[in-house]
Amino acid sequence: GIQVEQSPPDLILQEGANSTLRCNFSDSVNNLQWFHQNPWGQLINLFYIPSGTKQNGRLSATTVATERYSLLYISSSQTTDSGVYFCAVDYYSNYQLIWGAGTKLIIKP
Amino acid sequence: DTEVTQTPKHLVMGMTNKKSLKCEQHMGHRAMYWYKQKAKKPPELMFVYSYEKLSINESVPSRFSPECPNSSLLNLHLHALQPEDSALYLCASSHPVGNTIYFGEGSWLTVV
Numbered sequence: 001g002i003q004v005e006q007s008p009p010d011l012i013l014q015e016g017a018n019s020t021l022r023c024n025f026s027d028s029v030n031n032l033q034w035f036h037q038n039p040w041g042q043l044i045n046l047f048y049i050p051s052g053t054k055q056n057g058r059l060s061a062t063t064v065a066t067e068r069y070s071l072l073y074i075s076s077s078q079t080t081d082s083g084v085y086f087c088a089v090d091y092y093s094n095y096q097l098i099w100g101a102g103t104k105l106i107i108k109p
Numbered sequence: 110d111t112e113v114t115q116t117p118k119h120l121v122m123g124m125t126n127k128k129s130l131k132c133e134q135h136m137g138h139r140a141m142y143w144y145k146q147k148a149k150k151p152p153e154l155m156f157v158y159s160y161e162k163l164s165i166n167e168s169v170p171s172r173f174s175p176e177c178p179n180s181s182l183l184n185l186h187l188h189a190l191q192p193e194d195s196a197l198y199l200c201a202s203s204h205p206v207g208n209t210i211y212f213g214e215g216s217w218l219t220v221v
Contacts, residue, residue, distance in 0.1 A: 043201075095142070099152065
């Protein structure tokens with residue numbers, strides 16, 4: 001089956017720094033979504049991005065479907081950005097998202 | 110604020126208890142999901158309801174019983190759980206296939 005790999009697994013940064021998170025997938029996908037899970041467990045959908053580039057405030061994402069990867073950019077990090085970032089892909093188009101293992105981001109004040 | 114509401118947020122139950130987790134959404138979505146998440150792992154799909162019919166059951170033990178009373182509500186009935194069932198249970202919804210999925214805040218379940 002399709003493999004979804006995220007890197008780095010862990011990232012520790014100072015407040016104000018920029019970061020790039022990567023998601024690689026091993027086969028063509030129908031869509032890709034990025035999520036942020038805060039320390040209290042809430043999963044927030046950040047982007048639905050099967051291809052192209054989207055921006056939302058300090059966050060932006062780019063998916064290059066032909067090369068099977070997606071990048072999530074976080075600029076001017078804040079402590080509230082801490083948590084785990086997951087990417088998930090829709091491969092079979094039957095509601096079953098395939099998840100990466102996540103990148104744990106810690107932003108220090 | 111999430112538009113998918115889950116109750117209760119925390120639940121502690123004994124192995125002989127019967128309890129239920131509840132989920133509600135008012136976004137007009139026709140697909141609803143239950144996920145289970147253990148610490149430091151991504152969510153694992155348990156059940157999917159599409160247009161109020163069970164579409165996917167990921168080989169979940171029968172001690173977990175889903176119910177979709179209408180297009181806005183999703184329940185997960187729990188009976189005779191084991192301590193290893195302790196986890197975060199997440200409800201989600203979306204328009205059918207291939208659309209943005211929205212999660213509730215989750216229900217933290219502890220089985221003692």
